[in-house]
Amino acid sequence: MKKEIENKLIDKNTKPTSMRILVYDFLRSQESALSLSEVEHHFENADRTTIYRTLKTFEEKGIVHSIQENTTTKYKLCDDGCNEKMHKDWHLHFYCKICKQTTCREDISFPENTKTNFRIDEVRLFAKGICENCLESLQ
Numbered sequence: 001m002k003k004e005i006e007n008k009l010i011d012k013n014t015k016p017t018s019m020r021i022l023v024y025d026f027l028r029s030q031e032s033a034l035s036l037s038e039v040e041h042h043f044e045n046a047d048r049t050t051i052y053r054t055l056k057t058f059e060e061k062g063i064v065h066s067i068q069e070n071t072t073t074k075y076k077l078c079d080d081g082c083n084e085k086m087h088k089d090w091h092l093h094f095y096c097k098i099c100k101q102t103t104c105r106e107d108i109s110f111p112e113n114t115k116t117n118f119r120i121d122e123v124r125l126f127a128k129g130i131c132e133n134c135l136e137s138l139q
């Protein structure tokens with residue numbers, strides 16, 4: 001399993017240090033996007049700057065994408081299609097007002113083949129509402 005993560009990092013031009021492998025593994029196990037402080041909380045004994053730098057490097061290399069949520073930035077692993085030149089996470093990010101989780105909704109996305117005579121570098125789609133789990137418990 002560690003080997004698999006190593007290869008993923010190398011594929012994205014990123015040196016697989018042990019901290020990077022741990023952070024990657026943790027992010028992979030999460031369904032929702034996490035803020036820096038949530039990641040820090042999980043790695044209590046690690047240096048906070050290292051965690052911050054790890055997430056920044058991941059973002060630059062197309063390994064995670066960030067989601068801006070009011071004043072918080074959250075991070076989620078990218079699909080294989082992202083790299084250091086371009087992120088392709090043009091899908092909806094959905095914030096649930098009840099459980100306060102932000103999730104990637106890949107099934108709702110901005111069409112990549114949109115023809116324009118201007119250049120799109122980045123697309124951010126963000127919605128707020130109540131997720132399916134919370135809706136169910138409201139009934």
Ligand SMILES: [Zn+2]
Pocket residue numbers: 062063064065078079082083086087088089
């Ligand atoms: Zn991405």
Ligand SMILES: [Zn+2]
Pocket residue numbers: 096097098099100101130131132133134135
């Ligand atoms: Zn919810």
Ligand SMILES: [Zn+2]
Pocket residue numbers: 065076089091092093103104105
């Ligand atoms: Zn996403």
